Every structure is written in C-alpha cells, then in structure tokens.
Amino acid sequence: MTETLKAGSNELVYEAIGLKKQFDGGKVIALRGVDLQIRQGEFVAIIGSSGCGKSTLLQMLGSLDKPSEGVLNYRGKSIPDMPDPSDYRAHEIGFVFQAFHLLPTFTVVENVQIPMFEGALSRSQRKERAVELLESVGLGHRLNHFPSELSGGERQRVAIARGLANKPSVVLADEPTGNLDSQSAKSIIELLLQLHRDLGVTLVLVTHDLTIAERATRTVRMKDGLVISDQLSIPPTDSP
Amino acid sequence: MNTAFPHFRQLILQMAFFGTLVFAPQIRAQEATPNAKDLAAKLSANLQDGSALIRLKLETTPVAGGPKTTLQLQVKSRRTKAATDIIYQVLWPKERKGEAFLLHKSGDNSPTGSVFTLPDSLQPLSASQMKEGIFGSDLTYADLLENFFSWEHQALVGEEIIDRVPCQILESKPGGDDRSIYTKVRSWVDTKRMIPLKVEKYLASGQLGRQVTTTRVAKDDTDRPVPASVMVQRPGQTSVTELEGSNSKHDVTFTDSDFTAEALRKLIPATSAAK
Amino acid sequence: MTLFTIVVRGLIRRPVRTGLTLVGISIGIAAVIALVGMAWGYEKSMVRHLDVMGIDVVVSNMSGGIMPKVYDASLEEKIGKLPRVKESTSVLMQMLSVEDAPMMMVSGREWAGFTWSQLKVVEGRMPKDGSENALVLGRLAAEVLKKKVGDTVQIDAMEIPVVGIVDGNAVVENGAIILSLSVMQEATGNQGKVNFIDLQLVPDTTKAQTDELCKQIKEIFPEGRAMVASEVVGTSQGFRIARAMSWSTSLLAIIVGVLGVMNTMLMTVFERTHEIGILLAVGWKRRRIVYMVLWESALLGFLGGVAGVTLGAIGLKILETTPAIRGLLEPDLGPQLIFISVGIAVVVGVVSGLYPAWRSSRLSPSLAMNG
Numbered sequence A: 001m002t003e004t005l006k007a008g009s010n011e012l013v014y015e016a017i018g019l020k021k022q023f024d025g026g027k028v029i030a031l032r033g034v035d036l037q038i039r040q041g042e043f044v045a046i047i048g049s050s051g052c053g054k055s056t057l058l059q060m061l062g063s064l065d066k067p068s069e070g071v072l073n074y075r076g077k078s079i080p081d082m083p084d085p086s087d088y089r090a091h092e093i094g095f096v097f098q099a100f101h102l103l104p105t106f107t108v109v110e111n112v113q114i115p116m117f118e119g120a121l122s123r124s125q126r127k128e129r130a131v132e133l134l135e136s137v138g139l140g141h142r143l144n145h146f147p148s149e150l151s152g153g154e155r156q157r158v159a160i161a162r163g164l165a166n167k168p169s170v171v172l173a174d175e176p177t178g179n180l181d182s183q184s185a186k187s188i189i190e191l192l193l194q195l196h197r198d199l200g201v202t203l204v205l206v207t208h209d210l211t212i213a214e215r216a217t218r219t220v221r222m223k224d225g226l227v228i229s230d231q232l233s234i235p236p237t238d239s240p
Numbered sequence B: 001m002n003t004a005f006p007h008f009r010q011l012i013l014q015m016a017f018f019g020t021l022v023f024a025p026q027i028r029a030q031e032a033t034p035n036a037k038d039l040a041a042k043l044s045a046n047l048q049d050g051s052a053l054i055r056l057k058l059e060t061t062p063v064a065g066g067p068k069t070t071l072q073l074q075v076k077s078r079r080t081k082a083a084t085d086i087i088y089q090v091l092w093p094k095e096r097k098g099e100a101f102l103l104h105k106s107g108d109n110s111p112t113g114s115v116f117t118l119p120d121s122l123q124p125l126s127a128s129q130m131k132e133g134i135f136g137s138d139l140t141y142a143d144l145l146e147n148f149f150s151w152e153h154q155a156l157v158g159e160e161i162i163d164r165v166p167c168q169i170l171e172s173k174p175g176g177d178d179r180s181i182y183t184k185v186r187s188w189v190d191t192k193r194m195i196p197l198k199v200e201k202y203l204a205s206g207q208l209g210r211q212v213t214t215t216r217v218a219k220d221d222t223d224r225p226v227p228a229s230v231m232v233q234r235p236g237q238t239s240v241t242e243l244e245g246s247n248s249k250h251d252v253t254f255t256d257s258d259f260t261a262e263a264l265r266k267l268i269p270a271t272s273a274a275k
Numbered sequence C: 001m002t003l004f005t006i007v008v009r010g011l012i013r014r015p016v017r018t019g020l021t022l023v024g025i026s027i028g029i030a031a032v033i034a035l036v037g038m039a040w041g042y043e044k045s046m047v048r049h050l051d052v053m054g055i056d057v058v059v060s061n062m063s064g065g066i067m068p069k070v071y072d073a074s075l076e077e078k079i080g081k082l083p084r085v086k087e088s089t090s091v092l093m094q095m096l097s098v099e100d101a102p103m104m105m106v107s108g109r110e111w112a113g114f115t116w117s118q119l120k121v122v123e124g125r126m127p128k129d130g131s132e133n134a135l136v137l138g139r140l141a142a143e144v145l146k147k148k149v150g151d152t153v154q155i156d157a158m159e160i161p162v163v164g165i166v167d168g169n170a171v172v173e174n175g176a177i178i179l180s181l182s183v184m185q186e187a188t189g190n191q192g193k194v195n196f197i198d199l200q201l202v203p204d205t206t207k208a209q210t211d212e213l214c215k216q217i218k219e220i221f222p223e224g225r226a227m228v229a230s231e232v233v234g235t236s237q238g239f240r241i242a243r244a245m246s247w248s249t250s251l252l253a254i255i256v257g258v259l260g261v262m263n264t265m266l267m268t269v270f271e272r273t274h275e276i277g278i279l280l281a282v283g284w285k286r287r288r289i290v291y292m293v294l295w296e297s298a299l300l301g302f303l304g305g306v307a308g309v310t311l312g313a314i315g316l317k318i319l320e321t322t323p324a325i326r327g328l329l330e331p332d333l334g335p336q337l338i339f340i341s342v343g344i345a346v347v348v349g350v351v352s353g354l355y356p357a358w359r360s361s362r363l364s365p366s367l368a369m370n371g
Helices: A054-061 A085-091 A108-118 A123-136 A152-163 A182-199 B004-026 B036-047 B141-145 B261-265 C003-012 C015-053 C075-080 C139-145 C181-188 C207-220 C229-235 C237-271 C273-281 C286-321 C335-361 C365-370
Strands: A012-023 A028-039 A043-047 A069-074 A093-096 A170-174 A202-207 A218-223 A226-232 B050-062 B069-079 B083-092 B100-106 B112-117 B121-124 B153-162 B165-173 B182-190 B195-203 B208-219 B225-233 B239-250 C056-060 C085-097 C103-109 C120-124 C135-138 C152-155 C158-167 C177-180 C196-201 C225-228
Touching: A012 A054, A028 A054, A028 A202, A028 A226, A043 A054, A054 A069, A054 A170, A054 A202, A085 A093, A085 A108, A085 C273, A093 A152, A108 A123, A108 A152, A123 A152, A152 A170, A152 A182, A170 A182, A182 A202, B036 B153, B036 B165, B036 B182, B050 C085, B083 B141, B083 B261, B100 B141, B100 B261, B112 B261, B121 B261, B153 B182, B165 B195, B195 B225, B208 B239, B239 C085, C003 C015, C003 C286, C015 C237, C015 C286, C015 C335, C056 C207, C056 C229, C075 C085, C075 C196, C075 C207, C085 C181, C103 C181, C135 C139, C135 C152, C139 C158, C152 C177, C152 C181, C158 C181, C177 C181, C207 C225, C237 C273, C237 C286, C237 C335, C273 C286, C273 C365, C286 C335
Parallel strands: A043 A202, A043 A218, A093 A170, A170 A202, C103 C177, C135 C158
Antiparallel strands: A012 A028, A012 A069, A218 A226, B050 B069, B050 B239, B069 B083, B083 B100, B100 B112, B112 B121, B153 B165, B165 B182, B182 B195, B195 B208, B208 B225, B225 B239, C056 C196, C056 C225, C085 C103, C085 C196, C120 C158, C135 C177, C152 C158
C-alpha cells in the first residue's frame, strides 16, 4: 500500500508522447495526441464514455495495434518498433477482455495453458501451473469444464488466470466487468485488486464504471481521444 | 514359373505396333511433288509384287446393324506386269470351307474367272458376274483384278492431309484399251510410304461407286508398308466390308497348275505351297 | 496439452468437414494405390519371373513386319551350344486372325521345352506329345473364341482339337493359343522354321558374358538380334506408357486432393480468424500459428493417406477377385507403395496448408479479435 502511494517514484513502465491513431485513412480519429506515463506497480483506471479512445489506447499498450503517430515506449523500448511483439505479449503483459475471448473447444485448464506454449515450461509443468492459477482464482473445481459450461464471472476468472500464465508484470484489462452482473463484477474487481496487491503487477484497467475507478490508485479520464484529467487517488478498500 | 518370354515377346510386339501406329505417320518428308505418271507407275509396280500367300479376314457388316459375316480367307496371288492370277479360298467357317474363286487376266484381254461353290460346283464367271461382290461382300471380282494405276490417264489434282499424313491426290482415268465400270478413280497417296490411304471410284453417272479406306498400315514380310486393313463402302448400299490382313508371305513358289479351275476343287493348305 | 492436442482439436471440432476432406484425399490416394499398384505389379511380376530364371536372352529377326521373320530351326542347335547357354527352346509364334476373333497370339513351342512347364491345366489336359494334332487355349483365349475342351479351332486351313484350357499365370499367356511347334509349323506351312529362340543362361552369368554371347549369336545369325530380356523390361515403351499413365491419372487425383485440403484449411483459417487473433494476443508467435495450421493439414493428409491406402487395398482386392479380371492383374501393394502413398498424402496436406498458414499468420490480432 505504501508502495502504491510512492508509485510516482517507481520505474517508468509505459510512456506515451503525442500518441495519435486514425482509422479509415483519417476519417475516424481515435486518439488525438495522448501523453501518458504509467509506473511500476500502479493501478491505473482509464475512464471515459464509449468512443473516447480508451480501448484503442489499451490495445496499443498491448501491441495489438500500432499508433499512427507519436511515441509509445515500454520500459524505454518502442512498442511499435518491436521486431516481434509476441515476446512482449507473451511474457510482459497479460490481457483480460470484456468478452473473455476463451477458446471454446478447449477446457478451462487447457485455455490457461495456451500462452505457456511460448514459455520454457514442460508439458507437466504447464498443467501444474494452470491448475495452481485456477485454484488461486477459485476455479479448482472447474478444471475440465468447457467455457460454455461456466457462468460469465467464472469465465472471466479463467481469462484472468490465463492472463497471468507467464507471470507478466503488467495486466491490461479492457472492461473486464462489462459483460457481468453486478455481483460477479464485484468479485472480479476484488480478484484484480488482490492480484495487484499480492503479485505487485501493474494494472491498467479500462472502464466506464466509476465505482471501479474509485478503487484504482490513479484515474485517467479521456474524452474525444485526449486525456482530460489524470489524478492519484487513495483506494478506500485498501484498509479493510 | 516362366512367363517371362511371352511377356517379353508381347513387348516386342507392342513396340512394333507403336512403331507403325504412332510414329510412322509422323515421319514425313517434304519431297518434291512427284510426277503423276511416275507416281502411278511406282504404285502399279508395287502391286505387281510377284507371288504371295496372304491370310485375310473378310467381314461384312450390315449398315443397319445385325450379325456380321466373317470369313477367314487364304489368298494366293501371282501378279506380274504381263499377267495376274488370283485365288481366294474360304478357310473358315467350317460350313463354307472350300468355297473359292479364281481370277485371271493377261495383257489387255478381258479378265476370266471361275467360282467353286459347295458341295461341288465349278462355274465360269461371266463378264456381268465380274461386277458382283466376292462372297457376298461389297468388293467385286473386278475390283480385285483392276489396276487403275496402269490406266492411260494419270493426273495429280491436289493435296490433302489424311490422318495427319500429307497425301497427293492422284486421279486415274481409263483410256485406250483400259476396261472398267469406273470412269474415274481418285487415290489419296502417301508418297512417303507409297501407299494409298483412301481410294474413291466413280461410276459413269459421276456418282461415287466405291470408297476404299485404309484403316491400318503395317509392314509385310518383305518389310514394305502395306495397307493391312481396308474398309470398303458403297454409298447407298446396306453393308460395309472390312478386310483385315494378318499374314503375308512373298516369293512363294507356285506352279501354273496352282491357278487352274481344277485347283479350286481342293483346298490346298498353305503347307504345300510354301517351299 | 501439447501443440498436437490443439491440432487434433482443430480437426475434431468440424467432424463433417474433416470427414469429407478425408474422403476426398483418401479417394485420391486410393487411386494412386490402385493405378500405380497395378503398373508396378505388372512390372514386378515380370522382374520376378526373370529373377527366377536368371538372365534370359531372346533371339529373333526383327526386320520383318509385326512378327519377326521365320528362320531355320537348325540355328537353335548352334546357338544352344554357345558358352553360358544352359537351355534353349524354339518358338514359332504368329499373330493370326483366328476364326471370327481379332488377331491373337498363336504360339508353337518346341515340345518338352522349358516354356511348357509354366502352364497349369485348368480343364482337360496337355497334348500327349509333340506330334499330336492338339492345342491348348489360354483362359482368355478360350473366352474370346467361345471354345471348350472338345471343340476345334481352325488355324489357317487346319482344324485342331482343343484338348485343354490352361492358366499361364500371365495375361499374355492366357490370351494365347498354344500348341506344339511341329503342329504349328504344319498348320502355317512353316516346316522347319521358327522365329524365336529362347535361351536360359547358366546362373551367375555376368553382363560382360551376356554381351559376349550376344556377339557370338550375331556371328552365327547375322540378320538376327539377341536381346537381353531384363534390359528391355525397364526401358520398354509399354512399361513407360503404363507407368506414365498411372502416374498422370494419379497426379490428377492428387491435385483434386490438394484443392480439397486447401479449401478445408482456408475455411478453417477464415472461421478461426477470431481464435487466431486470441492466440496472437496471448503472445503466440506467428511461426507457431503457421506450424499449427501446417500440422493440421499434414495430419489431415496423413489420415487421408491411411484411409486411402486402406480403400485402395480393398479396391485392389475386389478387383483381383472379380471373375472378369482374376488372373489378369497381379497388383503390387508392398510397403514401399504404401509408404510412398502416405508420404504423398502428407506432402499434399502440407503443400495445401501453406497458403492458408501464410494467410493466418498475416492476421492483425486486434482486427481478428474484433472481427
């Protein structure tokens, strides 16, 4: 907790300078020049109404899309210029999506193992780690179920476990509670907070839900492709 | 287990067949256009191939369908510039074995002939019978004897490609002492192999009387390409006749007694003829 | 879980499509098995027979017409005495139009020569001796001529009773009329003449010795030609044509197979765009995606190949036992052909997976996931 308060002094994880993104040859402008710094161990909530460019920004942080203009660095290295961003995606970050994006033909425990193919673990180690991760998100009893047999909240837990598969230092979550009822949403947020606290991962979360943003250490507000406010906050739930 | 030899022989046969069927037509030389008279003389000389013993299958098929008549024939012939003698004898089927006819023509004399029918009837052929088909086929006695390449008038009237082989069209017309029911014969001659690939014979009315098409060319025992199988058609008639040669033997010794009417009475197997 | 699990899962999730593609490939491979198996079988059976007999030489005069010209039978005596010749036998063989049948092989063989020993009597008996006026028919020849034991066959002017129907264990033999040399000579008026001399050589005769023998034969019989059977087998036109035809037909079948697999894999890739996007997003290298698609199509090819080999083998067995074909074909379905066919199927799978794999690796993860 004290560490998160001192977040500003920690190592710079992401640095965006004048980040722009256009689609359809300039007809749609998603980002108009975003400047942003995110440091190790922060829990940053990016909020704004839909279409403000927050998801686009997150995709760029995750190297899933390239900026049209501007600088975007991860620990001093330019993300768009990475020769093979798959290493970055596999080992540095974990993704959690609104629509879960689990593979329907694979069981829960298999889905969690998918990213580990890019790691150095043996077959049995992969399985072992997947089981561990699933137990830690409370799904130890669902290992061999298929995603379609799970509730939305459970699916998102699987997705979070998958996101942590290769021990990333950053978790990028795109509206992780957007498809969930309020009860499930609450428990997913608790889970993410717990990860942030216990594992020390940097958590960047995109949402339009202000109650979630209140739990973050820092809130970045976006509108029309620009950052309009950026403030540190003290998460109230940190002291139970 | 020894099947190697027959296989091997089959191969040799296959090669020979492919040789004649596949490659022969493609060997063509663009020689200078031959002179009609020379060409006719060469073809005529080729016909006068001395004594020969030939095995033929004669098949007459009704155009409208129905059973075809098949005869296995033994042919003895002696063709020289001066005279032509031919004997056709039926070898098979058994019921007709022994049926035979003899044809003779020397110089410019009218052809003569005799027919032997079973069980034992020997009749001379009249001039009008000469125009009838042999053994009920589409080929007449006269057709067998007639050498239109020796007719007086020969002319080259064009060129045409038949079965991928360029042919000269030789037109022969009787004149002087030449006697024929035809007034004009056109032959499509493969000048490389010196064989006609198609012959059309026209009647006095100007109508096509007979068309003879070469359906297979093979080398005979003297290594000369010959029309081994031919098809005889008569426009407007009800049947088609095919002749398929299977075997030939040249330079056979015949005596004059082999070509007498009496010789028709007995079927002399090839055995005694080939010495 | 391994990459293989993922590959297999990819195929299982669309059982009907995978099944149909498998049917497509397997038909192609079955065609390869059936056609090439027959061509090889034909060739192999000959080579096998040659092996049994050692190196063989056939002496004939190839200059005249379809059938070699006849020559004096006394030549055999001289040639038979040459060094390295173990046994010799003369044959007078002609292609004759017999009765109302098309041209067929009539083979007069020296009585008691080694070429008689391979014939198995199916019905009736063999001629009693070399002078009996009798002939035997190959099974096919009997069918073509519609003759039974007890009928007669007319060779030229001579009527010869059929005393037996034989199986010569080879198509050519079964289509032939076989009789003793002296009867054949009499029927065709070729007394004292033959047109083939078959030689069986002493075992372990070297190529140089065979060449020397051929030279000596040439001296005795200048217009003749001595041919070493084993050398003709591989290079003969008939074989080359049979081989080329079976392979070109197979090639067509294979192309159809390639298109089938390619279509399936393309469909798979398009359908799984979303999934591939997820794999990319969780950090999969593009190379791994390519491997996944290629392994999948290779597996599809392999399974199709195995099914095709099975199908082809069944087909060949059925063909072999069909009454009309029995005895005519000796298909060769050895491990080599099976190995090659399955190999072809796998290559087909991999080749047809190349384009889909390339396509899949070009996907942009964010578009793929949203799409």
